[in-house]
Amino acid sequence: MKVNAEKNNGLCRLQIEGEMTISAATELKKSLLDNLANCSELEIDLSQVSEMDTTGFQLLFLVKREASLLNKVFRIISHSPKTLSVLKLYNMKDFFES
Template identity: 55%
Template structure:
């Protein structure tokens, strides 16, 4: 799994550079929850995600809900065509503010 992180205006920007599938869902979950825990907000760049399955989608829902419960910011900055297709399939672009 490749992912880069950087702090930007008090939030943490996480750029996922691999697939978001069942094969790496556990590692991504840890990365994203740890990132959310350490800053007041999380910004995701998903523009380099090559493939996303239901596990990847469920992970995004989990992170958004965890941010809401803990009063932290969460936003998806950009998406790849693969991510956009999954969000369209589940009619969830509005849920994520896209």
């Protein structure tokens, strides 16, 4: 798992590559929350995610909730087939688009 970050005027754009699974959870959680803390808007590109399990889904849910509590903008700007499949499985696609 690799997280590429770009920061510009309060906007953080992250592109996650590889697996969003339990094996990468600790590192990914730290990266997501650290980036959220240092920006006013967080965009995440999931188009290069090759695998996502329940833990990966829970991390996205956590970051969206934290962004809301901090009055920050959170959005997913692109999905891979694997991430879209997980969001549809949990009937949460619309939740992450709002």
